[in-house]
Amino acid sequence: MTRTRTLGDVLPIAAIEPDGLMVTSEATYVRLLECQDVLHPRAGGASHREALRDRLSRLAARLPSGQGLQVIVEAEPVEPDTALERDWNEIRAATSSVDADRRMAMERLGYALEQTLRRSAPAVDAARLRWTIAIRHAPTELRQRIARPSRRNARVLPLRAHERAAAESARLADSLAADLTAAGCRVEALDAQGALTALARCIDPTTAGTDHRPARVLATADPIDALRHRHDTLRSIAGDVELQVRRDWMHRAVGDHHEVEAVLHLAGPPAETSVWWLLALLEVPPPWRLAVHVTATDRVAQRRRYRLRHKRLWADLRRRERDGKLISEEAYEQEREAAEIDAELRTSGASGLYDVSAYQAIRRPADEAEDLAELVRLLGREFESYTDARLYQGRFLVEDSWVSTLPLAADRLGATRRFAQRNVADCLPLWSTSASSEAGVPLGYAVPGNTLERIDLFDPRYRTHVAVVTGASGSGKTVAVNMLLARNVSRGATGYIVDRSSSEDEDGSRRHAGHYEQLVALVPGARIIHYGAGARDAILCPWDTPDVANVPAAKVEFLVALHTLLIGDPSSSGPALAGLERTLLTRGIQTVYARCARSGELPRERLLYEELRRLAREQAADELDGDASVASELRRLAERLHPYIDDGPLAWLADRETTIERGAPLVLFDLAGLPDALAGPVILALVDFIDRDVARRRAQHLAGHSRDTGPWAGRAFVAIDEAWKPLLTPAAGAWLNEWARRTRHLACALLVISQHLADFANAQGRALLRNSVLRLIFHTAHDELAEARDALGLEDEDLEEIAALETRKGEYSTCLLDSEAHGRATVRIFLSDIEYWACSADPERDQPIRELALAESDGDAWRAMRLLCDPAWHQARAEELGEAA
Template identity: 25%
Template sequence: MSESVQTEAGVLSRLLPYWKYDQHYLFHDDGKVTAGFELRGVSLEAYSEEQCLQFQEEVLSFLHVIPQKVSLQFVFQIRPSSPLLEMFSTYTSPEPFLDKVWKQTVQHYKTHSNIWHSRVFLFVTLVPETRKEEKTTWTKIKDILGGSSSTYVLRKTNMWRRSQTQRIYHVADQIKSALSQMQVNARELTQIDFDRYLYQQLNPRRAENIPYDIQFRDDNDNESYVREKITFSSLQRFPREFILDDYIHRVMSLKDIPQRQSLVSMSPLLQQREFPLDICVGVEACSPENILKELRRARNVQANLTTSGKKDEHAEHEHRILQETIHGLVEGEHKAFRTSYQIHFWGRNDLEIEEIETNLRSLVHQCSEAKELREEFSYPASFFGMLPGGFEKVRTKRALPMISSQTVSLLPLYQHPRGAAHPVVLFKSRCDELTGFDPFDPRLAASNAIIFGPTGRGKSFLAQYLLLHYTRIHAKMIIVDIGGSYRRLTELLGGVYIDLQADGDCSLNPFLSLRGELEPGYLGELAGVVERMVKDEGEQHLNRVQQHYIRKAIKLLYQENQDQLHFRGLYSCFEKLAQQSDDKDDRALCLNLAKRLSLWIEGEGGKLLCGSHHINFNAPLVTVDLAGIPPVGDLQAIVMQILATLIRFHVSHVDGPKIILFDEVWKHLGDPAAATVLDELYRTARKRYSSVISISQKLDDFLNPTIQTSIIQNSDIRFVLKTIEELPLLQKVFKLNVQELELIKGLRMRRGVFSEIFGMVGEEHSVLQVEVTPWIYWMCTTHPPELQLEKFYQFLFSEADLNQRISWLSAHFPHGITSDELESAKAVVKRERG
């Protein structure tokens, strides 16, 4: 480094133009005023070519509404860690050991995972009104008021500030409205947001050690100038860099735009996640005459190069581009802009800053061969030019003349989906940014979810990963499964596991005790169950008289037989109705219904439907395994219909969040009566603060006409695992584009490290990575060798509970095991046993 010119902190504050706030607008001492927004950029990851072209047209339309005398600064920030981790830490679980699991998750992301966070800001600065060769309004006010009384000065100043506030309000509102047309969400910055942003930019090391909220925790000072309030650091200027708050800082500017302009021209730079940086794109609309002269001069230079005798393809390309640009401006097809593109980066020492610069130069060249210029002898102006309202400091030397189509390719409006602001579950993007997920996110139209994937792709793993996290919101959970995939999870969470068998101890009783009157909806569902039991196989519906007496018997059951709320009690009600009837046909009908019902009471499913031990859903987690139900007649369909009725009643009458999961049980749901109950469950899930998760390995399950409408249309959350065979059907069912299908084909997995899924959460479609701690991996695994190893450990250490088993296995085999490693892993367990 060459000899420095040191500036202490007090002088640093005087280098800044920031004066006062009025409402949420930042006033500069030269009369400019700045409004700020934080933007949620658009994810292009799953956009089709047509969608990209449409978005490009929307951005062009946005540029065309930028008024004169207004400069925009788009600031794209990349920082390590993520605020979503802090939000994730705010939830607690009912079990203390699970709180430890979540702390391990946060620590894992902080220490073992490469986590980054991107933010996009937009600063809109209004230049004071002035005419050519005239002073600004603010300058004239200061000259006129010289020597006036303080009261008069204050009154005139406030009048001017109110006028400027009204102007910036209308401009900011116009910009925000234009952003909304592109589906870009804009949150207006407050005074605190401005202070926090400037504090972090001007005091980078201090902000790491003393966050803004702590530094200004007791701040009540509204009288100080903004620049004095937020500057604490010293500044040292050198020819090639400057030192601010003990970090070495450099700025790099774009001196030549990408040769091929598109929405993704700068994506190599925007997607890097190896070091923090700021990218600032300054844009100011101007009249075409202001830049035509420069463009023609540049065109003539390139024309001379092309006719110099030696073929120069680059010059020919530049000449053609310039000629098209000039033609577009002359014909009025494009709007003229002055646009700057600056990259601010920093490091702790010379070696680190040199390495970052080398990587940055390589990345810039990958952006369609754009060319960069490292700033020298221009500090601190080039850095201050990236701060809010600082565009004029770089306009003359670094702003390039451009047309709207060229400016579009530089705007950093693209981010990976951030997901829910208050995450219950965390995923990662391919750019190592966290994405929050909450099934009850208010932005979602429906809270239900679909999980689809072929056998062995990890559907049950993903489901258990989600369910485990749902304990953080104290959700009540009901799982309906075939095969026992959730037995371990149920044991871990202290739930009730019900293994339904035709000759087992547990029975299904749809007749629940009620505190009030029998609701019409519940009465209809009970009547539907009974009708399904007493009608002949293949018969569509009973006649109206039969349906009437079924409802009448159920009402009688609840009125006079409260101590016999079961099928045997209903049988007695049919007999009682027969005795009370004076019509022989009605008596015969009631006796016939009683006889048909008795076939179920005394038949093969008798113990399942009329046993003494009735299942209930009072526990926080209840898992019902249907594997033991024999395919006898309509028994499976009736069991599923009763379950659906019980679940819907539970959802309607229990407070708090509820999660219902159906895993591969769709063959039992083909009956229209059961489908009707499910339709009600899916349609009213969000209103009832519940979420239904549907899992299948065959899309045909969701295309059954009796349930298709319920599931597909009422599920705003879809998780798709890697598949190739089902891609055509996926495209048809979920209306996916070619790019989304390619993403699904390319999903990756590293067992024990991460697995990828394609998530469609509301409007956000992207690839999500499930990255877990070793403990969560072993808890959710369904990999046969790993389950065998756990059983072997349980055999040798019978005194250990499930949590202890998982803790030991995750500590010794953090990434799981393969089939080839099973025997060696067993040997490790044996040595532990001694």
């Protein structure tokens, strides 16, 4: 059975005005809201979800009797060309100001990302979701004036009645938009252009991007003019589309492009509702469209009806009990349900009952009609097994079901089920399992949902730029950090990495690469600086400052914190200095800079020793105000500096001139071999150096003297891996946390990487975690998470999920993405060949193969990458190893 239909036959739209008001053939007034952000049920625990449900219930209670709203969720496949359009624009902008070698490397990293997306998006059925809300105002006055119009004749509405109804619909839309915003949904009212585009996406996706211009205020009583306006509107939406209504689906043809669309509808209520009960419908492979209609009933009439219904059922049960008749469990259940609804309607004046209908349209190419039929059958069976709610496949009901999925709030089929106030919030699919930023670099795909998740370290909604990455050894955190850095480096990111993971040969003749060397080797101009206890590639003096005559207080505080680590007395919380010692040390630091401002000397540790001794002599010689105990304390402080001055074994820490060259796009500080006692001071000095370098670059950018372009112009990052325990002492941690809070003003992103959350189990560590706005948590033992649970804001359900996260080496890793601004999501991360070999650093699985490729490529990282991505090369090496064995 096939019927050919036109849009005029099936589309119940009569007119559209420039402000987006759509008037339907049934004399209803419809306005559309586009959701730019929806609710995130995973952003907190059960109490958070209950609060969101309560807000949505109050939203539904705002609907007057007979009025309604429709929530439409649209899913389209992630097309790599479209998804990466912004990425490539940013890469091109960033490469326009760099040299040829670096440009080639950045573009290659961009192609690596594209390879990953082209392979992974189809494999996981990645979806791009869009939410639209249609608000329906049905004026009783107008609906009583006209009978249901035919689909080919024009009916006239009185102008005053129309204007009054239009104003009432605008007030209703504004009220609901305000409630949605208060609940956490960011919405935007659509004008005529946006409304017609939303309709076109559903009717003919091939024309969704065209310009629609037929909107005007239709103030005429001429039926010919009205019909002409409607005809122009329909042609603007999808003028060339051909519709055929068949038994099981709608067939659509635009030129040589043919598609079929099957529509299912809810045919039975669920056993119970929650925010997740519609989730199975959101996991269908795209493209699809889910539409849920909610209509408020007459609260007074329903209250009276259910009061009488409860009384009737109660009396019937008591009579049957008295007569000794057999009573089924269903009868008692009906009476209990009626009692609950009656009590709910009595106790809350805003409570009511709602007519709810749900439709899902699934679209496929015409040559996949058999696969679509099988998908519909399986979906109906699985959905019923999860929820006890039945889905009808829409046989012989296709036209009315299809119209009910369009963003017109027109429930043509009317397949409604009645839901109470406490359940209606669960029926509004304004929930998302995504935690993605709008911009930034791709991370992976949300599970469930399969949406492409992005991370933007400089998201304007973040209060700082601090991100935490944690997970057990082998969980995939280092690969993920390398991936994020590589994808940002392709956009022009510059920054610094502090790592302690490299190792030496048994004889110490050469070093084996650590976690990040393979990425740094791919960036022309990048530097690796080994900064160990025995051998160093460079010297860094922590006394450096741009102007010794104008030293900021933060610099003095940094040097006090540094010296606390160097010469502080041991305590349970780490090295510490007494109050008088800190005061005298501060005074000594200030006198060093004052001396250098007069003499032109370079500030260094030897000068601090001399100034402390001078202050001690002055204190001892002052007969009026001198204090022998203060002089003694000054001398003791000076004596503690002996290892760090002149020929002392640690003089390289603070008594030598800096030799680190500036200007490298990426610098890796390798601290392997540095003991914990020195790691804290060294890293603190590195962070101070980085702080000054970042501030210098930022100032150049703001002054217009920088050549950098692209999204990372004037920005930088710092990644510190597995070096936090010695830093989080009271003195160093306080300064570091203050610096972390300033990252927003510095335009510098700080990545905190650790596999031991126990390192943060003190006041300074917890403060650093609280300063973080973005967390990537890979598989971690429950006892590790317990150490930082409160600081991370994790719930019991989060701990259980993190403990169950799965990583398969060489295939994918999984993490919990916890965003302060965008909620939480479980994300699965895939890498293509190029990105895998640029990011993975497994010492047993990957490093030997990489070293073999580098040996055959004379140390050229990109030539080695070509070999590593060649299956034939791997096969040849495997055969050689087999023959040798």
